Amino acid sequence: MDKLNKKILIEFIIPIFAVLLALIFSDILILIYKESPLKIYKLLLEGTIFNSYGIGQVIFKTTPLIFSGLAVAFAFRTGLFNIGGEGQLYMGTFVTAVIGAYLPDSIPRFLAVILCLLGGFLAGGLIGFIPGFLKAKTGSHEVINTIMLNFIVLAFINYLLVTYFRVPETLHTKEIISNAHLARLSEFIPALDSTYASLAFVIAILTAIVVYVILWKTKFGYELRAVGHNPEAAATAGINVKKCIMMSMAISGGLAGLIGLNYVLGDKYYFEEGFSSGLGFMGIAVALLGRNHPLGVVIAAFLFGVLSEGGLVINAVVPKELVDILQAIVIICVVASTTEVRKILARGK
Amino acid sequence: MAILNGIFSLAFLIQLIRISVPYVLAAMGGVFSERSGVTNIALEGIILNGAFGSVLGTYLTGSPLYGALAGVIAGMLTALLHAVISIRFRADQIISGVAINLLSVGLTKFFLKIFFDSSSNSSRVEGIKVFQILPPGNGFSDMINQLVGNPMIMLTLFIVVFSHIIIFKTVFGLRLRAVGEHPEAADTLGIRVNVMRYVCVIISGALAGLAGVWLGLDQHQFTDGMSNGRGFIAIAAVIFGKWNPYGAALACLLFGGSEALQITLQSSGSNIPTQFIQMIPYLLTMIALAGFIGKSTSPAALGKAYDED
Numbered sequence: 001m002d003k004l005n006k007k008i009l010i011e012f013i014i015p016i017f018a019v020l021l022a023l024i025f026s027d028i029l030i031l032i033y034k035e036s037p038l039k040i041y042k043l044l045l046e047g048t049i050f051n052s053y054g055i056g057q058v059i060f061k062t063t064p065l066i067f068s069g070l071a072v073a074f075a076f077r078t079g080l081f082n083i084g085g086e087g088q089l090y091m092g093t094f095v096t097a098v099i100g101a102y103l104p105d106s107i108p109r110f111l112a113v114i115l116c117l118l119g120g121f122l123a124g125g126l127i128g129f130i131p132g133f134l135k136a137k138t139g140s141h142e143v144i145n146t147i148m149l150n151f152i153v154l155a156f157i158n159y160l161l162v163t164y165f166r167v168p169e170t171l172h173t174k175e176i177i178s179n180a181h182l183a184r185l186s187e188f189i190p191a192l193d194s195t196y197a198s199l200a201f202v203i204a205i206l207t208a209i210v211v212y213v214i215l216w217k218t219k220f221g222y223e224l225r226a227v228g229h230n231p232e233a234a235a236t237a238g239i240n241v242k243k244c245i246m247m248s249m250a251i252s253g254g255l256a257g258l259i260g261l262n263y264v265l266g267d268k269y270y271f272e273e274g275f276s277s278g279l280g281f282m283g284i285a286v287a288l289l290g291r292n293h294p295l296g297v298v299i300a301a302f303l304f305g306v307l308s309e310g311g312l313v314i315n316a317v318v319p320k321e322l323v324d325i326l327q328a329i330v331i332i333c334v335v336a337s338t339t340e341v342r343k344i345l346a347r348g349k
Numbered sequence: 350m351a352i353l354n355g356i357f358s359l360a361f362l363i364q365l366i367r368i369s370v371p372y373v374l375a376a377m378g379g380v381f382s383e384r385s386g387v388t389n390i391a392l393e394g395i396i397l398n399g400a401f402g403s404v405l406g407t408y409l410t411g412s413p414l415y416g417a418l419a420g421v422i423a424g425m426l427t428a429l430l431h432a433v434i435s436i437r438f439r440a441d442q443i444i445s446g447v448a449i450n451l452l453s454v455g456l457t458k459f460f461l462k463i464f465f466d467s468s469s470n471s472s473r474v475e476g477i478k479v480f481q482i483l484p485p486g487n488g489f490s491d492m493i494n495q496l497v498g499n500p501m502i503m504l505t506l507f508i509v510v511f512s513h514i515i516i517f518k519t520v521f522g523l524r525l526r527a528v529g530e531h532p533e534a535a536d537t538l539g540i541r542v543n544v545m546r547y548v549c550v551i552i553s554g555a556l557a558g559l560a561g562v563w564l565g566l567d568q569h570q571f572t573d574g575m576s577n578g579r580g581f582i583a584i585a586a587v588i589f590g591k592w593n594p595y596g597a598a599l600a601c602l603l604f605g606g607s608e609a610l611q612i613t614l615q616s617s618g619s620n621i622p623t624q625f626i627q628m629i630p631y632l633l634t635m636i637a638l639a640g641f642i643g644k645s646t647s648p649a650a651l652g653k654a655y656d657e658d
Contacts (some may be wrong), residue, residue: 341441
């Protein structure tokens, strides 16, 4: 087998195998619950991708997962594991909402959205930069630091929210100005009426393209991937490894800072504590299943978007937690099979 | 002044110790796993499954003792899964841990629905009995009863000392540290690296499962997500305590103390923002890791799978 075919095989076989294995496991759980797996899957698909309302909701659920997956994938490509998406997204979303709420009403719509976006990206990026900086300067592991920062940021945001920014008697900020609203997709596609899908989805897709271009079509991206591949060799080749680590973590954090865009600019129009419930962690599953490639991330995010919306659809019959279990099994199968498949293919040489 | 009185009281001490118990148990698990070279972020999920196992076991058998056993077994099984993924399949240990944490949240909720028909909490179950050592009456004898009379607290104390002895004073401990520091050398000396790692990860599952038992049986019920970040605090304590049982246990007391302080401040109505006290354990860990207060250096082979072929 030539090298390219082998690579393509790895990239496709592992995710498909993982999803199939996860389905078998969920069959067992559905049977434990004394329901028919076929009936549940039919229900899940009918409620999501086979009707226009379902499609709109899937798009809504897919949008944050694209950002989250891109954030993890971007760091992975530089050999870094950003497990701090939760903290970065809270900081980013909070800043987005605060900027949106305090902008003057007369500001043009386009400018308002750009400022909110930029604020979210920079705020998330700052939180991502800290572990990158610590890794580059002291060598301390980014995984532990990003986990610690998740808790620190959550406590800090709670302080800011409760002390300064909340609407009294609530745990959310005041509403953003109407010019910072992102248009719902239903304004352009009437079939998506009454779904929350917004232009945030378009921004997510554009971001995936930008990430692709940065990583594969620029010198900077080449350097990042070289560091991810082999930091010692990259350093020998004259690449500034420390700079790459700091930049990569900052950009990864910035991408995570946009996870809440959908929610703040397209749905609720304010930041509310506890809105994420693990979206940052889901990015790890998305990136893994998408093989850390922007196109793969978009596809994997869509799959998890279907599952996430589908969980609500089937909840009347089986507990929606089935979907969480399914997602975890997919991750386990992907990581567990990666080394194995590589080994088998290497033997076939 | 009211705050100072609140801190220097027996009630505060009891609260501090009670908060620290699950941290200490899980952290001892973390020390065993990480010393052998396996990163264990799955502690969080293990605690959750341990808590669910203990409550379900007690509910089904009517005996908290069997419940505790079920919790420990649930923890060991969860850890076994982590061991198989990261040792047998040599997968990324951090990703495995993250996945197991997600899995545990999903599984406990799923079975909560099946057994208790609720998405938030189980029925109430009996807890572990506390012995009356001294006749109740004054504050001091109450403290003795609550601390010394509580078998779980005594067990925790015993486990800390025992862990230190095993890791630093026995042949098993020497081998354990060898596979975590230099697996190739250990292998050359005839130590079965991966067998040692399996054993250590499963021990960590039993201990973190016991942390879950404490939570479940102390609160007399399982509530959704009741591990509530304790596994991560335990990991932080392992790092802050430089991968030593005594160090990690002291770190847990420090972290437990900061939490007890938070509660005292909140209930005394002071206007010191408790969120900043909440950050202390995490900030200290980052500072320790960066090397500002005596460098915390992990076992050399931590997180790296070992191929025996």
